[in-house]
Each structure stands twice: as structure tokens, then as C-alpha cells.
Amino acid sequence: MTFYDRDDELESLRTAFESPGHEFYVVYGRRRVGKTALLKEFCADRPHLYYLAAQEAAYRQREKFVEQVADSFDDRVPRTDGWDDAFDYLGDRLAVEDRIVVVDEFPYLVAENDSLPSYVQAFVDERLQETDSMLVLCGSSVSTMESEVLGHESPLYGRRTGQIDLKPFSFREARAVISDDIADAIRSYSVTGGTPMYLTLFDYGRSLAENIQTHILSPTAVLYNEPEFLLRTELRNPARYLSILEAVALGHTTPNEISGATGIDSGPLSKYLQTLRNLRLLDRSVPVTASGQKSKRSRYHVADEFLRFWFRYVEPNRSSIEEAPSLVFDGTIEPDLPMHVATTFEDVCEEAVWELIRRGDLASYSDVGRWWYGEEEIDIVGLAPAADRILLAECKWTGDPVGRGLVADLRAKADSVRWGPRDRSERFAIFSKSGFDDGLGDDLDDNWSLFDLDDLNRILSNT
Incomplete structure (x- = not known):
């Protein structure tokens, strides 16, 4: 299967692995978001040990982990009596030969043995730090990863050298x-x-x-x-x-x-x-x-x-x-x-606003989101408190071109948005699937911006 994007995340992992000393990374995010694909792409041309935990008894999880370690180092499977023995065995192997060690679906291990974070802490402090190896804990249960690995109460708190909160793709x-x-x-x-x-x-x-x-x-x-x-x-x-x-x-x-x-x-x-x-x-x-x-x-x-x-x-x-x-x-x-698509179109247009801000093609706004009060709503409002500037934008996924009526409506609704001083600077924008009435752009001053689908395509192009 083709691997898409994730260039920033791959670069972060590569940089960490190639730097001197040990690394302890945490990768987490919702199910199906591509965490395993990311880690397998990263590990593909590097020496690694990949262990995928399953929902099964704790002793069987440990046995499979040790078997995976032994297989990675072409070693005989040793007898272990607990997770402390299992991590000691891994530490002995890493002392001889560096590896990327990925433990995928770590929350499954914690569910069967809530002492796992303590065992990992001891491994990181006593064994991993003496190597140039990299440990990656990965999980789909965001709440478990944030509490048992990243949280203040976790034995692992403060040990990680980096983390990736993997999100779904933007449009x-x-x-x-x-x-x-x-x-x-x-x-x-x-x-x-x-x-x-x-x-x-x-x-x-x-x-x-x-x-x-x-x-x-x-x-x-x-x-x-x-x-x-x-x-x-x-x-x-x-x-x-x-x-x-x-x-x-x-x-x-x-x-x-x-x-x-x-x-x-x-x-x-x-x-x-x-x-x-x-x-x-x-x-x-x-x-x-x-x-x-x-x-x-x-x-x-x-x-x-x-x-x-x-x-x-x-x-x-x-x-x-x-x-x-x-x-x-x-x-x-x-x-x-x-x-249904109209709601998605609003999100795509908000993404375009942020992209224009990043490029410097639109004045900067620190907060961008929806606004509503009672029955009145505006699809996108941007706030720039330091400049007393506000952006008000509507997004129309309709079959008809946008005309002067929407312009008048947006101007009227602007007065309902209670923010900033009376002399605030107001900017307006309209995004339209079907374009605009002839001559509309000529009727508007420089405080207005009009975007059709071709404009959106240019703004959100990957090229």
C-alpha cells in the first residue's frame, strides 16, 4: 500500500534516531489514523524490533514480547518470570547491538498489568540510557497514553525525549x-x-x-x-x-x-x-x-x-x-x-484562511472559528486583538452564484459581533462553490476578498 505524507513526523523520528544517545518517543492518536503505518515506514530500512500487543493474558503478552526480542537478535528464547526479567533481557541485547524498539498498542499491556509503566521506567533509567537505541511506545487509546505514559502521575513522566500526537489528514x-x-x-x-x-x-x-x-x-x-x-x-x-x-x-x-x-x-x-x-x-x-x-x-x-x-x-x-x-x-x-457537504466546506474554507495567514497573503489572526449568538451565525470569524482587527467570512456550498444580498447580510451581522473597540478594523471574505454575480467584486472595496473553487484549489494545493 502506498504511504502518504507524514513527512514532518518521519523527519522528527529520523532526527531523533540519528542523534547521539538514547531516545524514548511516544506516538499516539485515534484508531485508523496511521500510527502503525508511520512506524513501519520509519523502521523499514533501519534495524528494529516491532512488537504488537494484543488483548490477551499478561503472561502470554510477556512471552510473545520475549519471543519477538529473541527473534530480532537471532537468539534463543530465554525463560523469564516477569516483566522485569523481560526488560532485563532486552537491555542485555541492546547493550551489544542498538535497535529501534517499537511497542505498539501499549495500552493493551497496561490493561492487563497496571505496573507496566513502572517496569518501562526502570528499563529507560537503568538500561536504555546507556545505549544509542530508541524506544517507541505507541497506542490508540488516547486517554490511556495521556494518563499512563504522558501524565504527571505516570512513572514515565519526564522520561520521553519526544512525542507525536498523530492527527487525521487535513483536506x-x-x-x-x-x-x-x-x-x-x-x-x-x-x-x-x-x-x-x-x-x-x-x-x-x-x-x-x-x-x-x-x-x-x-x-x-x-x-x-x-x-x-x-x-x-x-x-x-x-x-x-x-x-x-x-x-x-x-x-x-x-x-x-x-x-x-x-x-x-x-x-x-x-x-x-x-x-x-x-x-x-x-x-x-x-x-x-x-x-x-x-x-x-x-x-x-x-x-x-x-x-x-x-x-x-x-x-x-x-x-x-x-x-x-x-x-x-x-x-x-x-x-x-x-x-452534509456544506459543513465540510466550511471547515475546508477555515483551513484555507489559516493557510493564507501562514503564507502572509492574509493579515494575521490569532483566533479563527465559528461565531453564533441566538439565531445569528457567521461561518468564520478571525480575531486579531493586538491590531483590533476582525475578519468575518461566509462559506456557500450552493448551486447559484453569490450575489449582493449575502454581502449586505454579512455587513449587517458584523454589528452583532460584540468584540473589540467601536473603531475596530473589519475585513470580510466570501467563499463560494458556484462563484459570484458578475460585477460583484468591482462593487466592493479592498476590505473584501472573494474566493471561488479555483482560488481554493490554488490555496490548498500540495504543489
């Missing part, structure tokens, strides 16, 4: 995989999101409709039950979490709305929401002008485009999909898909 990064034109790429990305496994499953020589029906709506397809699989590997009783994700995907975004849609009282609900945030399946947002911790105007959204698509269209229609998937696509998904 710009995903373009290396998606070979469609910009409009179709946005549509595809609204279904797959930036998770490498999902991105690479699609055949971009076929239509989006064919890909959806083949890889998602077919009961035999790998993505048909994917969200359930993800939740069941993380949670013992995922039913309520599934109902929360479905409610949010269907537009119930405030705690009160989620509670009403799921029947879960606000007390327990807050714990479920926090768990889903820890798993990086839900994101919480507040208006960009508000305080993130104190604001009561929070909204939740599904943190992954594929999961948002699945909970919006697949989960509510499972029975019908089992009987007639093509009818579900034609009658339910296809007519509503532009509404």
Missing part, C-alpha cells in the same frame, strides 16, 4: 490521495474525512455514489460496521455513546438538545460527552469570541467526517440498507448530501 494533506477535481474532492472528503484507512479505500476513478454504495452501504463492506467496531474496542457498553453520536450527527448539538434526543439526563450526559471527547469522537466548540472554559453556549459536533456521515445516514437507516441499499442512497442520502 490539503488528503489531496495527495484524492485524485478528483476540487469540488469532487470536497464531496469525497465529506464522506471519508482525513482518516488514511478510509481515504485509501475509495476508488477515485469511480463516482462518489459508487464508492458510498460499495464501501459503506454494503452489509459486507468493512466500513458498514466500522463505528460500532471502534466504540466496542474502547467501551464496554457503547449503546448510549452510539445514541449520542447519532443525535449530534442529526443536528442536536447543545447539551439540552442531546439530552432531549437521547433521553439521557444532564448529569450522566456530561460524563458520556467527556468520554467521547477523550476518545476524539466528539469536539466541543464555543463562539470564537467567548471563553472556552466558561461559556455556556457550547455546541458539540462529531469530530470525524466519516463518522458524521455514518451516524447521519447509515445508523438511522440500517433496516432499509439491509433490504435495499440503492434505494436508501437515491431517496435519502443523495438529496440531502449537499447539506
Whole structure:
């Protein structure tokens, strides 16, 4: 399988490995995000030992680890009575010959033996530091990695020499995989999101409709039950979490709305929401002008485009999909898909704003995000407190060109955004899938910027 991008992460690992002395790296992130692929690409042409932990008894985990060490060094498998013996054996081997040692799915080991971090600490302090070898602990349970490896209470705290929190691909990064034109790429990305496994499953020589029906709506397809699989590997009783994700995907975004849609009282609900945030399946947002911790105007959204698509269209229609998937696509998904894509388009446009800021093609803004108050919303608002400057932008995924009406609406809504002094400097931008009415740009002053899909393609091009 082709390995895409991750150049910065590979360079970080290469630099660490080639520097003198030992290295202890931590690599973590959501499932399917490509952690194992990254580490295998890094290890491919270097001496390494790769151990993938499994959900099995502690003694069997240790036996397999020792067997992997012995195999890597072409050695006879020794007898070990505990993890301290296992790490001593690894230390003896590394004292003779340096290696990259990768322990993948480390949380599985911790689940069976919560003393593992202490054994690793002793190994790092007493054996690894005397070598030029590199230890990498990798895991998909973000909460376990952050508490048991990176957290202040962990025996391993302060030992790591580097860490990589691997995230899904941005739209710009995903373009290396998606070979469609910009409009179709946005549509595809609204279904797959930036998770490498999902991105690479699609055949971009076929239509989006064919890909959806083949890889998602077919009961035999790998993505048909994917969200359930993800939740069941993380949670013992995922039913309520599934109902929360479905409610949010269907537009119930405030705690009160989620509670009403799921029947879960606000007390327990807050714990479920926090768990889903820890798993990086839900994101919480507040208006960009508000305080993130104190604001009561929070909204939740599904943190992954594929999961948002699945909970919006697949989960509510499972029975019908089992009987007639093509009818579900034609009658339910296809007519509503532009509404789904429109949300993704807003995220793509925000990504473009940050890219323009990085390039210096747009004035700098320290905070960029959505704004809302009551019934009024603005898709993108950028704040530059030091300069008393504000950016207000709308994103339109419609079949018609944007006209003067939207310009007037955005100007009017700007007055509702209570931020900065009265004489603040205001900048405006509009992103449009279908372009703009003839002459609109000529009617606007230099405080306005208009971007069509061709502009977006240039901004977010990988070339």
C-alpha cells in the first residue's frame, strides 16, 4: 500500500534516531489514523524490533514480547518470570547491538498489568540510557497514553525525549490521495474525512455514489460496521455513546438538545460527552469570541467526517440498507448530501484562511472559528486583538452564484459581533462553490476578498 505524507513526523523520528544517545518517543492518536503505518515506514530500512500487543493474558503478552526480542537478535528464547526479567533481557541485547524498539498498542499491556509503566521506567533509567537505541511506545487509546505514559502521575513522566500526537489528514494533506477535481474532492472528503484507512479505500476513478454504495452501504463492506467496531474496542457498553453520536450527527448539538434526543439526563450526559471527547469522537466548540472554559453556549459536533456521515445516514437507516441499499442512497442520502457537504466546506474554507495567514497573503489572526449568538451565525470569524482587527467570512456550498444580498447580510451581522473597540478594523471574505454575480467584486472595496473553487484549489494545493 502506498504511504502518504507524514513527512514532518518521519523527519522528527529520523532526527531523533540519528542523534547521539538514547531516545524514548511516544506516538499516539485515534484508531485508523496511521500510527502503525508511520512506524513501519520509519523502521523499514533501519534495524528494529516491532512488537504488537494484543488483548490477551499478561503472561502470554510477556512471552510473545520475549519471543519477538529473541527473534530480532537471532537468539534463543530465554525463560523469564516477569516483566522485569523481560526488560532485563532486552537491555542485555541492546547493550551489544542498538535497535529501534517499537511497542505498539501499549495500552493493551497496561490493561492487563497496571505496573507496566513502572517496569518501562526502570528499563529507560537503568538500561536504555546507556545505549544509542530508541524506544517507541505507541497506542490508540488516547486517554490511556495521556494518563499512563504522558501524565504527571505516570512513572514515565519526564522520561520521553519526544512525542507525536498523530492527527487525521487535513483536506490539503488528503489531496495527495484524492485524485478528483476540487469540488469532487470536497464531496469525497465529506464522506471519508482525513482518516488514511478510509481515504485509501475509495476508488477515485469511480463516482462518489459508487464508492458510498460499495464501501459503506454494503452489509459486507468493512466500513458498514466500522463505528460500532471502534466504540466496542474502547467501551464496554457503547449503546448510549452510539445514541449520542447519532443525535449530534442529526443536528442536536447543545447539551439540552442531546439530552432531549437521547433521553439521557444532564448529569450522566456530561460524563458520556467527556468520554467521547477523550476518545476524539466528539469536539466541543464555543463562539470564537467567548471563553472556552466558561461559556455556556457550547455546541458539540462529531469530530470525524466519516463518522458524521455514518451516524447521519447509515445508523438511522440500517433496516432499509439491509433490504435495499440503492434505494436508501437515491431517496435519502443523495438529496440531502449537499447539506452534509456544506459543513465540510466550511471547515475546508477555515483551513484555507489559516493557510493564507501562514503564507502572509492574509493579515494575521490569532483566533479563527465559528461565531453564533441566538439565531445569528457567521461561518468564520478571525480575531486579531493586538491590531483590533476582525475578519468575518461566509462559506456557500450552493448551486447559484453569490450575489449582493449575502454581502449586505454579512455587513449587517458584523454589528452583532460584540468584540473589540467601536473603531475596530473589519475585513470580510466570501467563499463560494458556484462563484459570484458578475460585477460583484468591482462593487466592493479592498476590505473584501472573494474566493471561488479555483482560488481554493490554488490555496490548498500540495504543489
